[in-house]
Amino acid sequence: MASAKIRLFVDHPLSAGQSVPLSRDQAHYLFGVMRLKIGGSVLLFNGRDGEFLAHVAEARKRAGALVCQEKTKPQQMPPDLWLLFAPIKKARTDFIVEKATELGAARIFPVGTDFTNSDRVRRDRLQAHAVEAAEQCGGTFVPEVSDLVPLERVLTDWPADRHLLFCDENLAGEAHQLDELPKGPWAILIGPEGGFSDRERQRIATMPSICPISLGPRILRADTAVVAAMTLWQAALGDW
Numbered sequence: 001m002a003s004a005k006i007r008l009f010v011d012h013p014l015s016a017g018q019s020v021p022l023s024r025d026q027a028h029y030l031f032g033v034m035r036l037k038i039g040g041s042v043l044l045f046n047g048r049d050g051e052f053l054a055h056v057a058e059a060r061k062r063a064g065a066l067v068c069q070e071k072t073k074p075q076q077m078p079p080d081l082w083l084l085f086a087p088i089k090k091a092r093t094d095f096i097v098e099k100a101t102e103l104g105a106a107r108i109f110p111v112g113t114d115f116t117n118s119d120r121v122r123r124d125r126l127q128a129h130a131v132e133a134a135e136q137c138g139g140t141f142v143p144e145v146s147d148l149v150p151l152e153r154v155l156t157d158w159p160a161d162r163h164l165l166f167c168d169e170n171l172a173g174e175a176h177q178l179d180e181l182p183k184g185p186w187a188i189l190i191g192p193e194g195g196f197s198d199r200e201r202q203r204i205a206t207m208p209s210i211c212p213i214s215l216g217p218r219i220l221r222a223d224t225a226v227v228a229a230m231t232l233w234q235a236a237l238g239d240w
Contacts (some may be wrong), residue, residue, distance in 0.1 A: 004041035014049040022064040050075040078104040086192035087118040102131035103230040115194030172215035178236040
């Protein structure tokens with residue numbers, strides 16, 4: 001089977017023999033940056049049909065087309081795990097979205113809290129980071145990044161069957177019992193750098209499916225906490 005070093009996410013159906021048109025940005029990347037020529041190989045995925053090996057059939061400066069040859073990987077869906085986090089500084093928020101994608105989040109929710117450092121995020125930019133992370137890590141699924149919404153609204157509309165892993169910095173140093181977690185849909189909640197307010201803690205405590213845990217003996221930065229929490233959950237209940 002032929003191989004390719006470049007992976008590209010496309011919003012287009014994929015199947016053997018399918019022609020896939022390229023956007024202007026994709027054409028620039030493949031032909032202007034990566035210097036691919038007619039006949040060059042690219043791995044394509046769309047989040048639905050798996051991964052396909054494709055060859056360049058048309059290469060122009062601002063457009064082009066690829067033709068799918070054969071499926072190289074089946075569609076691999078992540079576990080039913082959401083990530084809820086309070087946005088922090090721009091580069092570190094980008095890091096959270098990238099690592100959450102690599103670690104297998106199914107959906108990513110930026111949430112506004114009483115102590116959130118940033119009350120505005122560009123969903124389109126974060127979604128682009130999720131796409132790039134999926135392209136780099138070999139995944140075939142790209143999680144949806146939601147618009148920033150207040151934490152209270154998310155909790156009010158919470159699905160009755162979804163468990164909530166509450167990463168509580170006040171529990172630092174206590175042992176966690178992740179080996180006893182029930183199976184089913186889950187979400188991980190990571191707070192802002194300033195922690196949760198007393199009001200928010202009281203609200204979170206009323207959730208019927210909450211599971212408060214410690215992330216070790218030290219209080220972690222928000223971006224580190226995301227990686228630690230998702231790693232622990234994946235090892236206990238995920239697809240690792």
